[in-house]
Amino acid sequence: MKIIILTDYKNHFETKYSAVPYRSGFDKKALKSYFSDFKIEIEFKAFSEIDFENNEIKNQYFLYTSSEDKHVFYKGYIEDVVYGIHLAGGKLLPGYKYLKAHHNKVFMEVLRSQSKLDSIKNIKSKLYGTYEDFIKDKFTIQNSIVVKPAEGSMSKGISLHSTLNSAKKAIKNISKSQLVFQDLKDYFRRFKHQGYITNSKHRKKFITQNYVENLKGDWKILIYGNRYYVLNRENRKNDFRASGGGHLSYNKEVPNLLLDFSKDIFDELDVPNLSLDIGLSDGELYLIEFQALFFGTYTLEYSEYYFRKEELSWQIVEENSILEKVYVESIHSYISKRNKGK
Numbered sequence: 001m002k003i004i005i006l007t008d009y010k011n012h013f014e015t016k017y018s019a020v021p022y023r024s025g026f027d028k029k030a031l032k033s034y035f036s037d038f039k040i041e042i043e044f045k046a047f048s049e050i051d052f053e054n055n056e057i058k059n060q061y062f063l064y065t066s067s068e069d070k071h072v073f074y075k076g077y078i079e080d081v082v083y084g085i086h087l088a089g090g091k092l093l094p095g096y097k098y099l100k101a102h103h104n105k106v107f108m109e110v111l112r113s114q115s116k117l118d119s120i121k122n123i124k125s126k127l128y129g130t131y132e133d134f135i136k137d138k139f140t141i142q143n144s145i146v147v148k149p150a151e152g153s154m155s156k157g158i159s160l161h162s163t164l165n166s167a168k169k170a171i172k173n174i175s176k177s178q179l180v181f182q183d184l185k186d187y188f189r190r191f192k193h194q195g196y197i198t199n200s201k202h203r204k205k206f207i208t209q210n211y212v213e214n215l216k217g218d219w220k221i222l223i224y225g226n227r228y229y230v231l232n233r234e235n236r237k238n239d240f241r242a243s244g245g246g247h248l249s250y251n252k253e254v255p256n257l258l259l260d261f262s263k264d265i266f267d268e269l270d271v272p273n274l275s276l277d278i279g280l281s282d283g284e285l286y287l288i289e290f291q292a293l294f295f296g297t298y299t300l301e302y303s304e305y306y307f308r309k310e311e312l313s314w315q316i317v318e319e320n321s322i323l324e325k326v327y328v329e330s331i332h333s334y335i336s337k338r339n340k341g342k
Contacts, residue, residue, distance in 0.1 A: 001335075002041045005031070006064035006081075009046065009074070013065045016323055017298040025065065026324055034328035047081045058089035063331065066102045066294035072151055075103060093331060094271040098292035106150045106205050108289065117268050119261065120287040125209045131175045131202035134168075141167065144211040146240075149174040149204065153296075160211060160240050167208070175202035212286050215240070217247070218279040219254075221262045222299045225272070225330035227321070228262060228307040230254050231299040250303060252316055259307055259314050261285045272334035273327065297323055 005028075007013045012025035019025055028044060035042045047064075050057070062085055067075040079099060086096045101108040109125040128134045141163065147170050149157040157174045161167040178201045190196045217234040234247035258278060265287060266274050275295035277288040300306075305318045 001039070001061070002043065003035070003061040003063060003331075005042055005044050006047050006050070006062060007044055008065050008067060008078075009048075011044075011046070013044070013063075014327075015065075015294050015297065017296060017301050026327070030322075030324040031328060034325050035332075038328070038332045040332065047078060050081055050085065052084055052088060057085055059091060061091045061093060061335065063093050064099070064293075066099060068103050068151075068153065068294070070151075072103055093334065094292040098269075098271060102291055102294055103151050103153075105148050105207050105289070108291075109207055112287070115268060117264060119285070120265060122284065123209055123212065123286055123288070125207050127205070127207050128171075128175075129203065129205050130200040131168075131171055132200050134171055134208075139164065139167075139208070143213075146209045146211050147171055147174070148207050148209065150206055171206060172202055175204045175206055177201060177203040211240075212279060212281050214281045215279045215286075218277050218288060219258060220296075220299050221258075221276040221278060222295070222297070223262060223266045223274045223276070224300070224326045225333040226308050227317075227326060227330075228259060228309075229300045229303045229321075230258075230307065231303070248298075252305065254307065255280075256314055258285065259309070261287075263309060265290065272330045300326065 005013055007028075010024075012023075013028060013031070014026045015023070016026055019027075032042055062082075064078070064082055067078060069075065079096075082092060082099050083096050086092055097107075097111060101111050106127050109127060112120055112123075112125070115121070126137070126139075128137075141161065144160055144162045145167060147159050147161060147167055152158075159170045161170060183199070183201055186199050190198055215235070217232060220231040220233055222229040230250075232249045232251055234249075258280070261278065262276055265276060269290070269292065271292040273292070275291045277290070279286045279288055300321055301323055304320055305316050306321065307314050308317055309315075
């Protein structure tokens with residue numbers, strides 16, 4: 001078997017918290033070695049090296065990286081190439097829709113809405129492309145709402161609001177898309193063309209969600225095959241957000257309910273590996289966010305154990321995991337199960 005691994009313009013693949021040099025991604029030599037243990041040949045290629053005019057894409061397995069550059073300039077190019085591979089019959093791991101959802105909370109919420117799991121739909125989202133869309137919606141706030149920009153990580157730009165005026169102010173800020181020269185030129189079009197409506201200056205997409213009360217923090221769960229790594233994150237001081245706060249702890253006393261909930265989501269999404277942010281309030285679990293590629297790996301790299309489901313119970317396996325090894329095992333396991341299911 002052969003797998004093509006697509007690297008970015010820096011020749012990096014995926015992301016790794018402890019990478020040396022800084023932000024250089026997975027160790028590619030280690031990946032090659034671990035894949036060879038399963039008799040899998042890998043070839044590293046840049047996205048720009050994909051030739052859509054040949055017939056070598058169909059039925060070929062592809063792993064690929066993503067990008068989190070501001071305004072997702074380069075990620076847009078990655079999406080074009082990866083979707084092209086999908087159209088040409090390539091086997092993408094994970095599927096294209098998960099790349100679309102990466103660094104894109106709008107589409108992530110689309111996937112949530114289309115899921116067969118009702119248990120993850122207790123967070124309700126509304127999706128907007130402009131500030132004007134929000135105003136036209138005649139939005140009312142019953143209790144409090146959370147406002148989130150579509151892109152970003154570490155809770156950047158996320159805010160909580162109990163009044164409509166407060167929400168409007170935040171939305172104007174995170175959706176701002178002003179380009180002075182173009183906006184000025186567009187402004188004068190209305191004098192030249194009767195009835196012309198000027199472009200919005202707030203065209204960055206965003207979402208609003210219901211606020212879940214009594215969340216003291218959340219859990220970050222990384223899943224690689226049958227390995228579940230769990231990290232507890234407390235909320236920031238005098239804040240409702242946990243991500244990016246740095247209040248982290250490992251605890252083996254994890255509710256089975258949380259692990260079962262995580263496994264249900266993992267099985268439903270049908271991916272080799274997954275990152276979940278899950279909260280618990282008044283006995284009910286909430287899926288806050290998820291990503292199926294290019295997610296932070298701190299939780300795995302600094303854990304001295306992981307959880308594994310064995311028959312009907314969850315067991316703790318004491319082990320310091322190696323990211324590349326665990327990743328490769330999850331890919332091999334996923335492909336093997338897929339081939340057996342045919």
